[in-house]
Amino acid sequence: MNDQLKHLTDRVSKGLMTRREFVGRAAALGVTAAVANSMLAQAARAEGPVRGGTLKLGCSGGESTNTQDPALAASEVPISNLYHWGEQLVQVNEKGDLDFRVAESVEASADAKTWTFKIRSGIEFSDGKTVTAEDVLQTMQRHSDENSQSGALGIMRGIEGMRADGDNFIVELGTGNADLPYLMADYHLMIQPGGGIDNPGAGIGTGPYTIEFDEPGVRHGFKINPNYWDAENRGFAEFSEVLVLNDATARTAALQSGQVQLINRVDPKVAELLGRAPNLSVESVGGPGHYVFIMHIDTAPFDNNELRMALKYAINRQEMVDKILRGYGSMGNDFPINASYPLFDDSIPQRDYDMEKAKEHYAKSGHDGSPIILRVADGAFPGAVDAAALYQQSAQAAGIPLEIKREPNDGYWSEVWNVQPFCASYWGGRPVQDQMYTTAYLSTADWNDTRFKVPAFDEMLLSARGELDPAKRKEIYAKMAMMLRDEGGLILPMFNDFISGVASNVGGWVADPTGEMMGNKANIKCWLTA
Known part of the structure; x- marks a missing residue:
């Protein structure tokens, strides 16, 4: 039976059979619709990245008061928006390891009180300006300001001193902290030109997309950043869109109708039923949520x-x-x-x-x-x-x-x-x-x-x-x-658990316990296979 299923899967990937036909043939072989859809999704994701198209996420957690200021992000839509255009010094990947972004490396003193982040050479903000250690310093200073209302303020209060030295950003702690690099992965700490002090909501950073339109509480659109430094690994869709769908029923309907290819927060009450639908899969992963x-x-x-x-x-x-x-x-x-x-x-x-x-x-x-x-x-x-x-x-x-x-x-x-x-x-x-x-x-x-x-x-x-x-x-x-x-x-x-709905024509999906929608990075890490 495995050979037959592989043959059928290959026919779908080559466009010789529809997904609906595949599910029907698989059912004749004793495979449930949920398993058949999962097999198709896995087959699509095993293929290499495909560029182009518009990838749409139906997302809860958006309001008319949202802005692009990283300091103020507090729910899923603004957080997802940040990852389109911005990056921190480091991020945390699905394995719990550090993923170096604006910083290319970090070193610590023996007592874990002094941390030196080497800033990646030659990368640019989406406005064409070269990223410097001074930009990093100013970003951190802004989030340390009591008037910033930053969600990262509690983290920054633990830092006694910061400075830029050539290509290095250096952090001094009063008390050693082996977890300091993980704290720098806080999603509020998107590196901005001049620290974002003059215009914190401009949406200018080092991410794979730039803002195309911004309609808080309704939708947010992004187009590919042609000068993105890590285009081999992120930013595959030509356009990415985040639709604000706070109602769970509306999100589910949008996925089933093909209006969007991804949704967050699938209601557990409908997860099993949704997983049986053709051309869809329900992905869940346990984590700290x-x-x-x-x-x-x-x-x-x-x-x-x-x-x-x-x-x-x-x-x-x-x-x-x-x-x-x-x-x-x-x-x-x-x-x-x-x-x-x-x-x-x-x-x-x-x-x-x-x-x-x-x-x-x-x-x-x-x-x-x-x-x-x-x-x-x-x-x-x-x-x-x-x-x-x-x-x-x-x-x-x-x-x-x-x-x-x-x-x-x-x-x-x-x-x-x-x-x-x-x-x-x-x-x-x-x-x-x-x-x-x-x-x-x-x-x-x-x-x-x-x-x-x-x-x-x-x-x-x-x-x-x-x-x-x-x-x-x-x-x-x-x-x-x-x-x-x-x-x-x-x-x-x-x-x-983080429960997501994913269309079968979405490639690149991985189980990521760091947060919803692959740690809010699904739209920048996934691609459309068809």
């Missing part, structure tokens, strides 16, 4: 840890994995680290739904019984509204008056997340624990969306950075996890 409910611990009534603990025990994590993720993920434990991270401690006890403990902590909190408002929107994460409804039911069973307020998708990330004291959200995760904690839980981080400001936690984070012994570092991270789990405002019921 997580769906959450977040409380501001400096705002009543969430400034009461007894109430926070009651809300943590009142959520049925396994039910959410089963009913919301449909098995495309795993249970969370109220800290943002799982087995996809190095130095993860799997001995930390799993927190389960416990109605009696929820009642006990709620009684101790002395809460007055008024409604506890949880804000949610469809765009917060796939199944967020249903997840909130399940949460409400399990909380009410424990006597906790949880009330759901549904918010519109447009404006959710600017007007609800990191603004309202209790809401649904998601995190894509980060390559290393230091970056995840620094971005979201360090006291000084702008994206500290639970307002978790605990000096002892900050001290442990700094101590872990300077500890080069992996065993000792793991021990510190475990203590940090327990502190956040038992004192923080994070309710983390589940780690989600």
Whole structure:
């Protein structure tokens, strides 16, 4: 049968048989439609890159308030846009290794306090200007500015000094940090001419595309950058387009109709059915991404840890994995680290739904019984509204008056997340624990969306950075996890798989656990085979 399937696959690749005919013939040989489509997709992706055409992504996480300023990117559409025109010093690939971009190499002192990034020679910005170490320095200085509102500000605060020296960009740390290069892979840190100080939203960088049109909340278009330095490996489509499709049903319909070739955040409820459709495949990969409910611990009534603990025990994590993720993920434990991270401690006890403990902590909190408002929107994460409804039911069973307020998708990330004291959200995760904690839980981080400001936690984070012994570092991270789990405002019921819909005529797709849509790089790494 394998020879017959190979023969049929070859006929499709040569244009002698349609994909629909292939699926029918494969079914006669006992192969399901899902497996047949997967075989076609794998065959297409095994072929070399094909140039030309327009590759379209239907993507959630876009708003009318989005800009091209890397400092302000906070959801999937603006992040995907950044990777079209911009690059950092380094990126992290699907294997978790460093992928050198604007920097061609990096060296560290023995104590990991001084890091020297050698800037790649001869590369240009899309406006024709040669990239210099001074541009890198100015970029980092902009993201270090308290007025920049940069999502990378927490990372930059850990740097004591920076300078440009010839072709080198040099970073000085007060405390050694073996993970410093991974921190420089933060997607906000796109290198811009003059640091982007004069015009941060210009969309000028060293990436494979330039901006063709920019309609926030609707669509974004990019055309190939003819002077791109790494054209052999990225930027295969002549044009790339990102369509803002926050509604899951609309995204699925756009993929099935051929309006787009890629979609993010396939709803787990329809993933299996979608995978059976002709000319499509559903790709999923586990990683550090997580769906959450977040409380501001400096705002009543969430400034009461007894109430926070009651809300943590009142959520049925396994039910959410089963009913919301449909098995495309795993249970969370109220800290943002799982087995996809190095130095993860799997001995930390799993927190389960416990109605009696929820009642006990709620009684101790002395809460007055008024409604506890949880804000949610469809765009917060796939199944967020249903997840909130399940949460409400399990909380009410424990006597906790949880009330759901549904918010519109447009404006959710600017007007609800990191603004309202209790809401649904998601995190894509980060390559290393230091970056995840620094971005979201360090006291000084702008994206500290639970307002978790605990000096002892900050001290442990700094101590872990300077500890080069992996065993000792793991021990510190475990203590940090327990502190956040038992004192923080994070309710983390589940780690989600990244589920994407991919047309069979898309080549170059690889499973990448670093983030949605191949770490938001699918449009610049994939190509159209037909």
